[in-house]
Amino acid sequence: MAMAFTGITQVIAILLLCIALAGCEAKVINVAKDPYNADDALAKARGIAKGKVDPNVKVFNVLDFGAKADGKTNAAMNFIRTFKAACNFRGSAMMVIPQGNFLIGPVIFQGPCFNPSPLIIKVAGIVKADPDISEYTGGADATEWITIQNIDGLIITGSGTFDGQGAESWKYNDCTKNDNCIRMPANIMFNKVSNAIIRGIRSIDAKGFHIFISNSQNFRIFNVHIIAPADSPNTDGIHMSKSSVVKISRSNIATGDDCVSMIQGSQNISIKKVTCGPGHGYSIGSLGHYEDELDVSGIIVKNSTLIGTDNGVRIKTYKASTPSKASGMIFQDIVMYGVRNPIIINQEYGKQSSKEPSKVAISDVHFVNIRGTTTSKVAVNLLCSESTPCQGIHMKNINLAYTGEPNNLPYSSTCTNAKVEYIGIQNPPPCT
Ligand SMILES: *[C@@H]1O[C@H](CO)[C@@H](O)[C@H](O)[C@H]1NC(C)=O
Ligand SMILES: *[C@@H]1O[C@H](CO)[C@@H](O)[C@H](O)[C@H]1NC(C)=O
Numbered sequence: 001m002a003m004a005f006t007g008i009t010q011v012i013a014i015l016l017l018c019i020a021l022a023g024c025e026a027k028v029i030n031v032a033k034d035p036y037n038a039d040d041a042l043a044k045a046r047g048i049a050k051g052k053v054d055p056n057v058k059v060f061n062v063l064d065f066g067a068k069a070d071g072k073t074n075a076a077m078n079f080i081r082t083f084k085a086a087c088n089f090r091g092s093a094m095m096v097i098p099q100g101n102f103l104i105g106p107v108i109f110q111g112p113c114f115n116p117s118p119l120i121i122k123v124a125g126i127v128k129a130d131p132d133i134s135e136y137t138g139g140a141d142a143t144e145w146i147t148i149q150n151i152d153g154l155i156i157t158g159s160g161t162f163d164g165q166g167a168e169s170w171k172y173n174d175c176t177k178n179d180n181c182i183r184m185p186a187n188i189m190f191n192k193v194s195n196a197i198i199r200g201i202r203s204i205d206a207k208g209f210h211i212f213i214s215n216s217q218n219f220r221i222f223n224v225h226i227i228a229p230a231d232s233p234n235t236d237g238i239h240m241s242k243s244s245v246v247k248i249s250r251s252n253i254a255t256g257d258d259c260v261s262m263i264q265g266s267q268n269i270s271i272k273k274v275t276c277g278p279g280h281g282y283s284i285g286s287l288g289h290y291e292d293e294l295d296v297s298g299i300i301v302k303n304s305t306l307i308g309t310d311n312g313v314r315i316k317t318y319k320a321s322t323p324s325k326a327s328g329m330i331f332q333d334i335v336m337y338g339v340r341n342p343i344i345i346n347q348e349y350g351k352q353s354s355k356e357p358s359k360v361a362i363s364d365v366h367f368v369n370i371r372g373t374t375t376s377k378v379a380v381n382l383l384c385s386e387s388t389p390c391q392g393i394h395m396k397n398i399n400l401a402y403t404g405e406p407n408n409l410p411y412s413s414t415c416t417n418a419k420v421e422y423i424g425i426q427n428p429p430p431c432t
Contacts, residue, residue, distance in 0.1 A: 034116050036153055036195040038220065041118055045157040045197045048122055053094065057120065060086040061096040069100025071128060076104040087113035087151075094120035097127060097160060105130040106144065106185065111151035118153035123160030123201055129187070133169040133207065136185045144189040144212070154196040162187050164206035166232060173233040184208030184234060190216050199223050206235050210255065213240040224251040230278035232256030237279065242294060244268050251275075258283040259309065260301075264324065265294030270302075277307035281339065283314045284329065286349055288321025288360045295325040305335045306372075312342035313367070316349040317385070320356035327363045336372035342400050343367055345393075345418070347385040363391040371399040379428045380413035382420065389417035397424040 047053070060082050063069065067078035079102075086093040093115050102125055113119050129145045137143060145164060148154070164187045175181040186209040190196065194217040202225040203210040210226045213219060221238065228235040237253035240246060242265035249272045253259045259276035261283040262269055276282070282301055287293060306312050313331045336342050345365075347358040362384060379400045384390035402411045415431035422430045 032116055033153065036118070038195075038197075038218070041155055041195070041197050042220065044118075044120070045155045045199045048094070048120060048155070049157050049159065049200050054092065057092040057094050058089055059094050059096055060089070061098060062102070063098060067102055069098070069102060069125065071101030071103055071126075073103065074105055074130065075102050076107050079104055080107055080109070083109045087111060087115070087119060090114045090116075092117045094122055097121070097123045097125050097158075100125045102127045103130060104128070105135045106147075108147045108149060110149050113151055113153075115153070118155045118195065118197070119151065120155045120157070123156065123158040123162075126161045126163060128163045129165050129207070131165040131168045133172060133184070136207075137182070143183065144186045145207070146187065147189045147191060148193055149191045150193070151196075152194045154193060156196070156198045157200055159200050159202070161202040161204060163204045164210075166205045166207035166228065166235065169207045170232050175234055186210070186212040186239075188212070190214070190219075192216060194218050196220070202227065204228060205232070208234055209236045209239040211238045213238070213243050213246060216243045217245055219243070219246040221246070221248045222250045226251070226253040226255055228255040230256055236261045237276070239263070240266050240269070246270075247272075249273050253279065255279045259306070261285075262296060262299060263287060264290070264296065266296050266299065268298040270300045271304060272302045273304065275305045275307065277309045279309050281306055281309040281311035281314060282331070283311070283316065284326060285314075285316040286318055287316070287324060287326055288318040288358050289350070291322050293322065293324045295327070297325070297328045299329040301331045301334065303333045306337070306339050308338045309336075310340050311344055312336045312339045312370070314341065314344045314346070315362060315365070316346045317358040317360035317362070318350045319348055319358050320351050320354040321358050321360055323359040323361070325361045325363070327361075329364070330366045330368065331370065332366065332368040334370045336370065336374065336400065338403065339372065339374055340376050341379075341381060342372070342374045343370065343380045343398070345382045345384060345390060347383055357387040358385040359388055360385070361388040361391075365390070365392065366394045366396070367398060368394070368396045370397070372401070373403045374400045375404045377402065377404065377409070377411055378414050379411070382413075382415045382418040382431075384417035386417050389419065391419055393418055393420045395420060395422050395426065395430070399425050399427045401427070
């Protein structure tokens with residue numbers, strides 16, 4: 001892509017601002033933090049959304065830092081200054097994005113912060129991304145729209161919207177043809193963030209992923225709405241890597257790519273009461289894409305609904321990978337309507353020319369109480385690796401009615417290199 005070097009001036013502008021304000025570099029500072037209490041933080045997040053704010057919390061409003069709510073004047077620098085002031089405040093602080101329309105280019109909200117309790121970001125307005133893709137590239141740190149980095153203790157709450165204005169840039173996405181394509185900017189990236197609550201906000205038309213969580217721990221994400229067209233490329237709803245204890249619940253994700261995707265190093269992830277569709281459903285992987293990937297373990301997807309998605313629950317790994325493990329996964333009480341590939345393991349993903357099998361070892365995977373309708377003849381499709389066959393695959397009460405062409409029967413499961421234990425109802429019929 002020809003856009004790779006055009007964003008340099010923007011990056012320099014951000015770096016200069018960081019230097020001017022000091023504190024952008026991660027440095028050792030002693031912040032007396034109150035111990036993080038998730039229940040307190042949840043109560044706070046809910047209260048603030050209803051306008052209940054503790055009088056001890058100092059408010060930092062982007063309007064007071066010069067941001068114009070006209071939806072036209074780029075307010076990135078005003079947002080960064082507001083953030084730095086809140087983050088550097090040595091008491092409880094809340095950055096406020098009030099009602100109104102704001103336009104901002106790429107920004108980095110960089111900690112560590114000096115607040116004793118979680119930094120609050122309240123979003124009431126509509127924040128729009130600069131649609132010009134050339135503003136976003138040119139350096140590793142500038143590839144996302146909003147990057148939130150190096151923060152321990154964060155609450156993002158409110159009913160505001162982050163609009164990535166991605167429609168203009170989707171045409172530059174060539175990832176269907178190019179294994180090493182350049183990723184488009186995520187709406188919000190969390191990097192090295194721990195103890196965070198994200199509630200109520202909306203993310204629409206991201207250029208790339210909507211929410212991207214990496215190198216992070218202990219997140220609760222709920223009442224979040226994610227929206228992009230079915231044909232928008234690589235617009236994963238929530239994508240995560242190298243992160244643990246992420247709990248996602250009571251959310252709606254309608255997008256062009258995976259609803260939630262969990263790649264290497266995703267551990268102890270729980271997803272409950274989430275509705276997906278359109279999109280590509282839940283995805284573990286792609287795994288085995290990079291050298292020496294971290295293992296994936298402890299994934300629970302429960303009480304969720306998928307409507308008209310390409311896949312329901314999918315585990316996919318690249319051929320010719322270095323060894324890693326994906327184990328301990330439960331997909332339970334899931335309803336699917338008109339899903340194309342409801343249950344799918346594909347260990348022959350990508351690297352089509354390679355004859356080397358995947359070395360990602362998949363084990364201990366439970367599919368329990370999965371019901372609804374499918375549009376494909378092969379509703380359960382387990383294609384495992386010949387070098388590391390799938391171990392401990394459990395199927396309990398699978399009831400997926402076929403709604404495709406009636407003359408297209410037989411309706412079936414297929415299993416390759418997979419050890420499967422069946423309990424209860426099996427529709428499609430089990431592999432023989
Ligand atoms: C994940 O959960 C298991 C079981 O509760 C625990 O032993 C392990 O330490 C957790 N790992 C992480 C990274 O949180
Ligand atoms: C989850 O789904 C199961 C099966 O549909 C249902 O019995 C259970 O009540 C649900 N749990 C919650 C917390 O909604």
